[in-house]
Amino acid sequence: MKLTQISIFLENKSGRLYEACTLLGENDINIRALTVAESADFGILRIVVDKPNEALSLLKENGFASNSTKIVAVEVEDTPGGLSDILKVFSENEINVEYMYGFVEKFREEALLVFRFENTEKALEVLKKNHIKAITEGDIVDL
Amino acid sequence: MIWNKKMECAVPGDLKNIFSDRLKDIVEFIYQNNPLYKEKLDKAGVVPSDIKNIDDLSKLPFTTKDDMRISYPFKLFSSPLNKISEIHVSSGTTGNPTVVGYTKDDLKLWAEVMARTLCCAGAEPGDILQNAYGYGLFTGGLGLHYGALEMGLTVIPASSGQTKRQLKLMMDFKPRILSCTPSYVLYMAEEAREMGLDPRESSWEIGVFGAEPWSDLMRNEIEDTWNILATDIYGLSEIIGPGVAQECSYKDGLHIFWDVFYPEIINPDTDEPVEDGEAGELVVTTFTKQGIPLLRYRTRDIVSINYQKCRCGRTSPRISKIKGRTDDMIIVRGINVFPSQIEHVLLGIEGTQPHYQIVVDRKSGELDELEILVEVEEKIFSDEIKHLRALEEKIRKEIESVLGVFVKVKLVEPKTIERSMGKAKRVVDQRVL
Structure with a gap:
């Protein structure tokens, strides 16, 4: 009954959220739920997607620090x-x-x-x- | 006034015999008293009798920071510990700090060269000195202190920090001379304005500023802000601390006290002397020190040297302001910081791969700031902010305890730190000097 959530480390600079979402979109991965947690210098984008394993390896290949959580x-x-x-x-x-x-x-x-x-x-x-x-x-x- | 006219204004040719005698004596002294140095000289195939005059200096091997490191704590001392009166410590590249020891005579030498320094800056006996260099293991505070006593100044041993109190001391005691780091005097201006004081109305007329790199641009800013003569002082603990070289009121190079700290300028890549006036690494031989005398010590500071007689009357050569370093050491608020120290800390924190960058910045009117960027690797990444903040905090505390200077830590995305030739660029110095 657990779902996989993917978390992505984002530095607090313009365009990073866009880049992460574009990467997923271009690879036909659909975001079902999302939230952004933030501190002064960085944020964590947390998403639930339709293809979590694919999404995670895609993100890692593209240099995003990311991991999965139940x-x-x-x-x-x-x-x-x-x-x-x-x-x-x-x-x-x-x-x-x-x-x-x-x-x-x-x-x-x-x-x-x-x-x-x-x-x-x-x-x-x-x-x-x-x-x-x-x-x-x-x-x-x-x- | 000129504190030691005989040495500071001598016809250079007349000093040659003194240089030669002192060099012969110190090589003999070191050879007899320091086994590590004896081994070094033996390995280089040099015995004291090979050194007949100052021209033989180049026969001697260099002494490096690495020699200081491996001889920790006392193995490079040429006097027994019971003859050492005072010990100072500065940071080393990794692990062990650099330790220097002064005999009673060395302390007299230090007082002498610091008296020359203060006179060179324009101090007169009877002046009051507010000494805002840190007192303690750092050589800055006590070095200025001894020189001031020697030349007959009244010292306010304010030490560093506590800016409001510094300003109150200045207003109430009216010292004419101030010594501190150049960034601190600008920082104090901000504080003064907040307290409703006009920095241009201060009692300080002369500043002796050093222990960190600064430029003529910064000098102009300090002089405009405080209506003060801002002079540059140069030194390093390995040689004596402050008191190796100092600007006179003409501010056209720093007079090096060459009768005791003999300079050479070499090409750091070929180890050969550079042409007169060209920039290279400053190498210093201490002629008369006993505690930890050094032969051809490589300072890693890039300067040029000018042997022309100065308008002030001194014939001692003048080194330029420091133009750069041969290593990646940075000096922040008088403290030496080596990237390797930070690497060491990061390696020690589980899971942190040392992809990092040190950013040094100096915002107008503020003290130098060190920011450490650390790339977030998968291993240390968490979906919870609190874990990442805790990691930042842990890195910050450990680095601060090693360096002894406040730092900011910022986590950045993987592979975002600039790499040149595959190697990450470790230091970005954004200070406008």
Whole structure:
């Protein structure tokens, strides 16, 4: 139920985000979700794509410092309070979220959120127990 | 005034016998007292009796920074440790720092050449000197101090830093002479303006600035800003510290005290002497030092030399401002920084491959800054900002503890540091000197 997220190190200078995205676009890799974390001098572009293995080797070949991390994408009801309901479960079970962001598109009329947990395995157990659905790699391709 | 007219204004031909006698004596002294040097001379096939006069100097082998490094800490001393009165330390290329020892007589020599230096800059007995060079293992602070005592100045041993206090000392005690690094005096101007002071109204009339490279452009800026005579001082701890050469008020080259620190200028590639007036590496032989006397020490500083008599009356030759270095050492706020030291730290931090670059910058009115760019390799990359920040912090702290100077660390993308001939360019000096 884990998905692969690709992280890319970007120096804080103009054009780098563009270059990374162009590289993926030209090679027919579709970005499903993304976020940029930033500090004063550098940023980290985190993406979920349809072809993660291909994307990762492509990025490395082109000199981007990048790696992959396991994340969990969860369907969240697209109504007020939808996110809060999910977070409540995490909070009650002491699941620590390192960071999170949203998918670009909806999935079966639900919103899709990406979570990076401190302890992914434990988080998956809690999700299962609470009947919250984490989506699969296959779902991503079909989006 | 000229502190030692006999030596500083002698007809050069008259000094030749003194040079020859001193050279013979020091070679004999070193040969008898330092086993490492004896071995070096034996290997070069030179015995003291081969040295009959100053023209035989070129028969002697060079002494290098590497000799200093391998002799750590005391093996290059020619006097026993119980005759050493003071020890100073400066940074070395890797690992071991450079250690120098002064006998009681060496300290007298240091006071003498520093008295000459201060007089050369224009100090008069009775003046007050605010000495804002660092006191401690660095030779700057104590060197100026000893010279000032010798020539009869009143010293304010302010040491470096604490700018507001420096300015208060200046306003309240009205010193006429200031000694510090050239970048620090410009930095103090900013602080002075913030305190509502007009730098041009300061009590300082003469500045003795050195321990880092600077240009005539920077001199103009200092003189305009502070309404002061800005003179250049040259020295290195291996030779004595400050007090090797100093500009007079004509600011047309630095008078080198050649009766004790004998200069040669060589082509660093061929080791042959350059034509008169041409630039080359300054090589110095210490004629009278006992603690750690050095024969033909290669300073790695590129200068030219002028043997013409100066308008000030001194006949001692004048070296130019430093035009460059033969190695990649950089001097930042009086501290020697070698890229190899940084490489050492990066190698020691797990996963960091040493693709790095040192950027030295000097923004107007600020102190020199060192920024270390480190390429992010896959091994050290993380999807979390906090891990990368922690890595930056770790690199920064370790480099600072090795160099003893504040640095900034910046992570950059792989393969973005400029490489020439496959080798990364290690130092980018952006300082407008």
